[in-house]
Amino acid sequence: MTTAADLLITNGIVMTMDPHGRVIENGAVAVCGEAIAVVGSAAEVGSMAARETIDAAGGIIMPGLVNTHTHAAMTLFRGLADDLPLMTWLNEHIFPAEALLDADNVYAGTLLGCAEMILSGTTCFCDMYLFEDAVARAAKAAGMRAVVGEVLYDFPSPNYGPIQKGFDYTRHLIDAWHSDPLITIAVEPHSPYLCAPDLLTEAADVARKHRLPLVIHLSETHKEFHDIQDKYGATPVGHLAHLGVLGANLLACHCVVLDDDDMDLLQQHDVKVSHNPESNMKLASGVSPVADLVERGVCTGLGTDGCSSNNNLDMFAEMDMAAKLHKASRLDPTVMDAATVLRMATIDGARALGLDTITGSIETGKRADMIVIDTRKPHLTPMYHPASHLVYAVGGSDVYATVINGRVLMKGRRLMHMDLEKIMADAWQIAKTIRGD
């Protein structure tokens, strides 16, 4: 056993989320450098010498949550417009606001999103937006693990201009960040309805060549489903199959409207899915058949989507929603049980991003991405089953500490390395511009 640790988290119930689903009732985790060194009982591991110790005080020690789909900088548009028909919302509110963005604003909005995510227990997020170099820099500055990719579509981008410049920009991101310990670059065509077939195949080629994730919005709405059928004679999933884009590195976000053949294709090609129930509900997209996907063994993570359609980045709220929505939709209280949903928000999310050897569970050798839940609160008292509490009762504000890559980023609800007052003041300043004050 290692005899001295850099960080020791002790005196908690360790939900490892490892392949055996091991739970250590009174456990501890020792961290050396960026990695998890030892996982075991508090009696054994908790007595190790350590430079820094976090006392979980009988709470829960678990892997940090993985948000598989968001647009972090959209924190700037939180609550700007709600309860509107989709096209009114987009054309009259979101697109005009996005026209005001530049790299500095995206950096500021992403930093705000990172502060919110760290405070609510998310340690890794997958982002799709404009000016993604700024997103990568913000995540890095915040100390967060992130998969980032510039959104690619047929029309000119406010960032890179015409689409070929979009591929140049993506290649620049790949070069600039290829050896980073926290940042992974992805190739991110927006969707089948905003990307021509050539764009989609080129994006898939770039991702394949560099062994990177390929991230796309797929079959989010009934309108998309029917429009793609009209245009290409295939469902959105079928269309991607014909183009040779389906594969184990593809992360398909939303997947609300799927027929049986679509689900067969996703399963056969080992496509990963990001389920975003709060956004799908708020935008009235519908209910993804995600319980069917999980039953088929399709690897499915959870995502919040952007703050303009949620309106927060709290993955605990997303878990609660995912667990409940499908019970009501299928009139079956046994689907999407707490253990399943908890895996979606941790190890399955990590696998969906191709990061399951790095994060998503508490196992020796993995990077130390962990959170501690303070359960000494009336709404978490008493506790019979930790998994039940994590899905049905805990909120993001119950996270006591957040550790990413071995570094303590939040403890006692205080961000250790971020100037929160300045981050919030900057966001307010941008909001004034958006409001036209």
Next chain:
Amino acid sequence: MTTAADLLITNGIVMTMDPHGRVIENGAVAVCGEAIAVVGSAAEVGSMAARETIDAAGGIIMPGLVNTHTHAAMTLFRGLADDLPLMTWLNEHIFPAEALLDADNVYAGTLLGCAEMILSGTTCFCDMYLFEDAVARAAKAAGMRAVVGEVLYDFPSPNYGPIQKGFDYTRHLIDAWHSDPLITIAVEPHSPYLCAPDLLTEAADVARKHRLPLVIHLSETHKEFHDIQDKYGATPVGHLAHLGVLGANLLACHCVVLDDDDMDLLQQHDVKVSHNPESNMKLASGVSPVADLVERGVCTGLGTDGCSSNNNLDMFAEMDMAAKLHKASRLDPTVMDAATVLRMATIDGARALGLDTITGSIETGKRADMIVIDTRKPHLTPMYHPASHLVYAVGGSDVYATVINGRVLMKGRRLMHMDLEKIMADAWQIAKTIRGD
């Protein structure tokens, strides 16, 4: 104008929830004794002399939330059993645990529920359970406003024994609490499927005679809907109509399964509805047509139901769920907009309980039941529309202060008059008995 106040809440956006929906951008509220004395601008009202001042620091000042349906003592069973078929859950987990209850346990569980509610911004709740005198005493000790009634059904109760003793117990509650400033007694037959017609009509008579609310579970599941049709040749709502039980003092909880005639009846008789989306989803009961009820003008409040089917008492989470569920269910993003849902959780909830002259809005002369939201947090930054934040982004832990009947019960996340450590220790002790430790 009154020149000295007992309590002044200032420097916040006042969401009055009054009939005009008045919002005061930089406002203040002065309280004298138990009542709201002045509502106005911070410049005007905020300069009043006051014995105690709460600085809202630019946050939101609003009426306390009204939880129209819960079983507060079921905090003791939070997370005891989830994700099970309804009958397994009830027969193998909940009923055996309830058999262990007595007045002391119910008092302890209710006190725990009150602590959770006060910390998450609920100032008034409507309870149905066993040993309701203990519930009333716990609510009173906690300083909460509550509508309480002993559950009445055909079989012997662990509290009162045979049903006629149940009516005796109810009459005792009415006598004991009739002039209390915080506690209102209700008459509470469980449901059409657990109460014979005679029980229902007698309950309605007692409620009418004493001018009290009549509270019932109604049309919660498809099974109930069909069973009642088979037994009485009418839907659950129709059955109550035939018995003469429908009226403006009736609060019908759940109302998941309704046909058009049922909705007509509820509307014609001015019946009040308690909508409990999280419980209905978790138990896979289905989706109440509550958007239709609201469109018809049926007064509808929100409720969390008990902690064993939610698993918390956070009314902010309930608002978020109510706003999103029906958008997905009706594939219409405009239904259940933030303003509507906010009314359901405040003034409409108060009206559903017959307490709308007392609580549910910030108006001169009403009892001072108010909360303050701290918005200086990343997940509430920036803020364009307070109502949007309250429904889609705020959680119970963002409540900074809770005032009930003019008394500051919580400030800075600290309960001022409750021994939280003892309350949680007592609940843990009872949980050990339930677990059989």
